[in-house]
Amino acid sequence: MKKVPEKNTQEKILDAAKKVFHRKGFEGARMQEIADEAAINKALLHYYYRSKDNLFQSVFEDAFSKMASAIIEVISREVSFDEKIKAFLDVYLTFLQENSYIPWFIINCMYEKPEQLGEMFRKQHINPKQLVKGITDQARQEYNLELNPMHFFVNLLSLCVFPVVAKPLLKEVFGFSPAEMDRFEEERKTEVPLFILNAIKGFEPGRPVKKTKKTRSTNEL
Amino acid sequence: MKKVPEKNTQEKILDAAKKVFHRKGFEGARMQEIADEAAINKALLHYYYRSKDNLFQSVFEDAFSKMASAIIEVISREVSFDEKIKAFLDVYLTFLQENSYIPWFIINCMYEKPEQLGEMFRKQHINPKQLVKGITDQARQEYNLELNPMHFFVNLLSLCVFPVVAKPLLKEVFGFSPAEMDRFEEERKTEVPLFILNAIKGFEPGRPVKKTKKTRSTNEL
DNA sequence: GTCTATACTCTGATAGAC
């Protein structure tokens, strides 16, 4: 009695929808294309998900909760600040590599339907502001670092997410082949932690920003 | 004899098209909406610009060249490395504040019509790879800093652009009021340079990443 | 549950009067 892990139709549709919505966005996506991608008939889409809107909604909720829990899980770990940052970057960059369609999809959705989100947090009893403040509080207690909560967190996010979101742009601008692009993403797993950990050291109170070894006079590094 | 700076129809159309395409992207934009925005008839759009594609092309080229020249101008200045970085952040963050619609529009365009871009660079005789390498070469010569060209430039871009692109998302996640959001953007003009200049110092060869003042044992900051 | 065929709406584009 073999276990055949064949996906049922509903799952096939959802997977296909993710791919197509990711590539084309809501407006650009075509129900026909989703049907083709899932290798089923167009009418079946409407059998399982009444409308395009409805299907999109499902894809969005799935994507957003994946994204949110990936972030929250790491942040909530009971480890030291530096371990937490490293773990965050490791887990999150890998997550983004494997789910590169999610960030742009979420951002776009916020443009089209800005309300949608607030209650998703309340439903899950999450307070992002508090969560973020926890990180920098920990940094102060353990390392005497003075980090601005929001800005530090947004910096983390930016360095992880932007390259993923702007991938098609960067690919074109720098003329990367798909293989080079993959390599670039792989490299970021070491480059981003390096950059951030270097930056953090500058926020020790004993290390004023203006100090420099060089002899340049007015504009110091 | 008063000068009445009334715009001619073609300009009215282009302005209207910018607004609508910037809000909705290519697929989401409707010719009817552009016509309404320009307070003219739909048929006139096709009189001046043969097709939707054609009109979009004009809007895109305008946005992209604005963005590109804002970046290139600063990078090409003949100043020291640190002055260049500071100038870049100052100019670019202000540009983004005043043109916050552009990044989303460009990235979205890359998803919807990935081809469109490569030749725009060739037309303007720009070699992005070379331009970017120039920055880190300068850093090595002037400050003995070993920066990876691509990654450093992408880091710069990320920290500037992502918060702008993800504005609706951040606004919702953190529950910012419009005023708070403005303040946040204003703060980034000091936070981002601080973060980056701190990070850069870590790339001096004499300053190994693993060094730390703290007594924590295995996982060093 | 899955398919074929089709209804209906929206939208980009054109024809032609003025």
Added chain:
DNA sequence: GTCTATCAGAGTATAGAC
């Protein structure tokens, strides 16, 4: 140059057989 009217195609959604 600008308008009204209309076409042709694409796309979502549904009806109904199996």
